[in-house]
Amino acid sequence: MKTILAALAISTALSGAAFAQDAARIALLHGLSGSPLEAYSKQTHTGFEMGLEYATNGTMEVKGKPIELIIKDTQFKPDIARALLAEAYGDDDALIAVGDTSSGVALSMLPVAEEYERILLVEPAVADGLTGPDSNRYVFKTSRNSSMDMQAQALALAPDENLYVATLAQDYAFGRDGVAAFKSALEGTGANLVAEEYVPQQTTDFTATIERLFNALKDQPGRKVIMIYVAGIDAMTPLASADPGRFEIELSTGGNILPALAAYKQVPGMEGAIYYYYEAPDNEVNDWLVEEHMARFGTPPDFFTAGGMASAMAIVKALETAPDWETETLIEAMEGMSFETPKGTMTFRPEDHQALQAMYHFKIKVEDGVDWAIPELVRVIEPDEMDIPVGRNNQE
Template identity: 30%
Template sequence: MVGLVGIWYRSRYRLKQIGSLVIATILLAATLVALANVATAQAPKSTIKIALFQPRTAPALNFYGTWAIQGFHLGLEYATGDKKPENLALLMGLKEASYSLPDGRRIVVKVFDTQGKPDVAISKAREAIEEWGADILAGETFSSLAVTLASIAKQYKKLYFVFPAAAASITQDPVFNKYVFRIARNTDQDAAAMTYFMVENLGYKKFAFLAADYEFGWSYMESIQAALSKYPGTRIVALEWVPLTATDFKPYLLRINASNPEVLGIIWAGDFSLIIRDLSALNMLGRIPLASVMIDLFTTNYINNCVPGVQGSLINLTAVTYDAYVRNRASQTPLYGVLEKMMKEENIYPYDFLKGNPCKALDKLSGARVPDLWHPPAFATAQFIVEAIKAVPDLNVDRMIAFLEGLTLETPMGITTIRPEDHQALRPFYIVRYIVDNDPNSDTYGLTIGEYIATIPPEKVAPRILTSYKPYPKTFSVSIKSPLAGTAPFTATLTAVIEGGTPPYACEWRIEEKSMSGTSITYTFTNPGIINITLSCTDSIGLRANASAGIVILKPEVTPTPQITTPQTTPQVTTPATPRPEQAIDISMVAVIIAILVMAGIAIALMRRRSR
């Protein structure tokens, strides 16, 4: 009995000893905080250089490059807030143009002429990176050259924003890599929009195609076949591959005519006026409907106003468009209206190369200051680049990639989101009606333009995901797994419990003015009290997460003086054995846990009572 009283007394003493520690532990536990998504950043880069690649002196598609440069310039002005109309002339002259960010840093852009040649594109890319010091790559009209630039971006670990090149393969394996982003649309989206409209709206089943025999055409036709496979009963009755340098299209068109298609799709980038000429000469134009896609004002007005025998044939027809000029589109996409206004304010003429054209409609178009096919996506690309530069001032490439993945912005194309799995932007397409502009105050007065009818939502034209890429995790947090208490000297295993982030992780522990590294450590506590533990972990892309915890270390127990009892005279009666010291420790530790729970319950009850 005396032994049991001794045990109770010692347990009571130990409870009293740790009473204040229990309260302090509860308060400490209530303030434990894990900080996530705090980036480790080096000093911001004061000057950011963007190399913009376009085929300025190529024999074909150079005017697409001009539109891309114009749109990119306007997008940089809008996104930085630094309006410098004079910069456009510098860019067109292959000279440096500077745009200032609100924080005082500068974005410097320079155009590099790829001439539409792969070997030149490679040499210019190396010049831009190794000699000029480019931080970010952008542009290129030819899809085959964009494929080459994508591999260089991977080699040098530089972000590459593709536009206007539209081949879907650029954002698909094996070409795609994590450094490649495309805000502009691709051929998969084009094909999905075209087939959606041709089949679901117009009811066509038998298709013929005349396609350019290079990367763009191959990718487009592969996309068309995939899109048509979703519609039972549709089929391709003729497919003619034509060299991009062809000038006589009659042999190809005659074979197409013999297949009796319900509709003809022309898969061609740039000027296809010669195709229209030969269609007209063979009496096929108007007899076989063309796949209704409004590409740009140049093509639209050539067909509707310049080809003998078919003038006015487009008026009141409906079509799908990507980014051709549509006068009332600003009602659906407010930034399209901003782009229109900026074009006029800075007197930007996309069609000045048509000045003096013998077709009066095209000559008039040369004086129009309106956005066309590549202005909206180029503008939007600049928006996304500037947002990434603002968000990651030190230009850590992996952190910029993580930031851009899933980013959504309002752009002149509509609400635009970068899909994390392949870095292809998702955006709406539009259904329009061909009309004659009857506004005498308009730059396109008397010309054929588009009138907005309806929006095709992004999910209806979303391209296939054909990559094995795994996007960066968006969250990163850490907590500490450790014992609540122990008796000195106490050896404990401490583990960082990590969620999210990108491995490998680097963790630094701080305990009693000592530092240790690793995601799991062993530490011996020798000093009684509440010992604070802090942990800081960094993932491979520089995201940091912090956590802290406390552990209660008790004083070593003093072994009590052994109790001496006198043996009883009755042989059958023995004195109860005194429990071993470790039994007392077990009981007291149970008491500690019970006390913590009781104190926590009291604290909660008091808070609830006060809240009333």
């Protein structure tokens, strides 16, 4: 009987906690140690704090209640991430949690959100599966997904029956979901996918992989492209250094953070699609972000800074819009909600809670005095140009 009463007491406390809160407690759960992806997490945190500042006009309050940030380091380990998320919802009474950087870690966190019946806003992890069949109605996602990356990448490559492609990706959720999405994007175009190579997440030796990729492409009759889809490692340098041009093989990839774009100087003229580059969007939010980031840090905002800001602006819009802060009320407010970001307007698709958003077709330009290669804008790829599969139908 005592056990039953205790369980009822906990359930009652959890169900009423959101309504009774005297502050908007938001937990940021990202890997801050233990991986090359740490830089992504730190950019996300910077962007998130700047987003809160912008969205609240500097007050850091919503409806007269202060915003409290709870920051936790998942160490890029699924078991630690799950425990910390449970702690954030239970002990810290967080209304909403934001995370993780790694797709594999973020996937492990989804059941915890469902168990505690609290919202998990995924940023910046990318894998399609994060809003897929194994997700749940408490999960929203401001980061782009693999299908957006690959639909935009395919549009940038202008695929037809003359195109022969081999892919290089990392052997975990991000890489495999990305290649699956790329194959889907090529369907019906006539393009030929001739090889798929997957490497461990922190690979440094690409010798054997490059040989297999070159062998798969070198004797093909048409346009030959290696499409690279990796995160946190430099695959561009070893591939470019191996001189694919001797076999008339081109390289193509998506965008990346500014330090990684330095490697793109080896491939001037390369085309691809990017999630964000600070010179690409044309809107007031991005103007503010670029100006303020330059003033505070002496550098432009980077790839994941924009994503962090977008997630913060989504949360503030939801908290301002919802009549109360009960989870069900917040979900109702967020489904179909449009909100402004450095990339322009995003909209949470009601069916699976993925934020639909623009992407950017670029062509690499090398400019003296700039430390990185410039992904010069070719054109904006609007959300309705991309056929993004619905992951999980939350309306059923």
